[in-house]
Amino acid sequence: MxxxxxxxxxxxxxxxxWQIIVTLIFCVVSLLIGTVxxxxxxxxxxxxxxxxxxxxxxxxxxxxxxxxGSVLITLLKAEATKILVICMLLLAVFKLxxxxxxxxxxxxxxxxxxxxxxxxxxxxxNKK
Numbered sequence: 001m002x003x004x005x006x007x008x009x010x011x012x013x014x015x016x017x018w019q020i021i022v023t024l025i026f027c028v029v030s031l032l033i034g035t036v037x038x039x040x041x042x043x044x045x046x047x048x049x050x051x052x053x054x055x056x057x058x059x060x061x062x063x064x065x066x067x068x069g070s071v072l073i074t075l076l077k078a079e080a081t082k083i084l085v086i087c088m089l090l091l092a093v094f095k096l097x098x099x100x101x102x103x104x105x106x107x108x109x110x111x112x113x114x115x116x117x118x119x120x121x122x123x124x125x126n127k128k
Contacts, residue, residue, distance in 0.1 A: 012057045019050050019112045026111050030104050037099035044097065045108025048089040053116055056082035 023046025031039035059078035090109075094100065 008057060008060055012053065015053065015116045016050060018115045019046060019053075022046070022111050022115045023050075023108055026108050030101075030107075034101065034104065038101040038104040040099070041097070041101040041104035042108035044093050045105040045110075046112040048086055048093065049109050049112035049116070051089060052082040052086035055085040 023043060026042045026046070027039045030042040056078040059081045060074055062074070086109075090105075093105065
């Protein structure tokens with residue numbers, strides 16, 4: 001069970017590293033072709049995606065039973081938690097940030113979510 005938690009953490013760390021890199025690249029591009037508000041919106045989109053992913057990883061850490069049904073339920077709870085956290089944070093960003101550039105926010109969010117698949121390459125791979 002400890003190996004599974006280590007693998008999940010390793011996968012999350014690899015995905016988070018790529019999410020940070022891609023989010024920062026998108027922020028710089030948004031700043032160069034847009035405004036400061038667009039860059040901040042892009043950054044907020046990336047942070048929302050990373051925070052949601054982290055909440056999902058925390059939910060998988062609570063698993064004790066390793067039966068197939070228990071693992072499936074845990075993964076469904078983790079995904080539901082991730083979606084709920086992302087929705088709540090997006091609502092907060094839309095309500096609280098007056099200079100929001102919606103397309104930049106969605107771009108940062110989409111880029112971070114798509115790059116999170118890079119963490120799947122870490123599963124079963126012990127390289128760091």
